[in-house]
Amino acid sequence: MEFRAEARFLRGSPQKARLVLDLIKGRQVEDALSVLTFTKKGCAPDIEKVLRSALKNADYLSQEKGSEVDLDRLYVKRAVANEGPRMKRVRPAPMGRAFRYQRRMAHIEILLAERGSAKRGGEAATASAGKTSKK
Numbered sequence: 001m002e003f004r005a006e007a008r009f010l011r012g013s014p015q016k017a018r019l020v021l022d023l024i025k026g027r028q029v030e031d032a033l034s035v036l037t038f039t040k041k042g043c044a045p046d047i048e049k050v051l052r053s054a055l056k057n058a059d060y061l062s063q064e065k066g067s068e069v070d071l072d073r074l075y076v077k078r079a080v081a082n083e084g085p086r087m088k089r090v091r092p093a094p095m096g097r098a099f100r101y102q103r104r105m106a107h108i109e110i111l112l113a114e115r116g117s118a119k120r121g122g123e124a125a126t127a128s129a130g131k132t133s134k135k
Contacts, residue, residue, distance in 0.1 A: 001069060002077065003061060005054035006109045009084055012043045014106040017081035020044050029055055029074045029112065047108060054110045069114060078111040
């Protein structure tokens with residue numbers, strides 16, 4: 001089962017957010033939270049908030065649907081920062097001119113999944129058997 005959380009219209013460029021998201025992709029949720037706590041980037045607290053929201057969504061949906069979800073086995077399956085709208089601004093320049101610049105926004109989406117399901121064990125066994133038979 002997968003659980004997601006999304007934050008839209010966050011101030012800060014998606015390029016800078018992707019630098020932080022690349023640090024937590026594929027990690028366990030607890031490891032990802034500790035990495036975000038000690039990351040010295042401006043968008044790290046916002047990403048930590050989205051990750052905690054996804055964790056709370058997992059907890060709530062597991063209780064609501066009555067399914068057994070081990071919160072300790074959740075990992076960050078996908079973490080994406082997409083472009084949001086841009087705010088066009090004008091900066092004064094010498095000799096009465098003006099320079100235009102853009103303030104960027106990001107949409108951040110985090111997807112959590114449970115690691116170590118029964119399907120994955122079977123797929124890994126067949127993949128390893130296939131590798132040995134090709135010799």
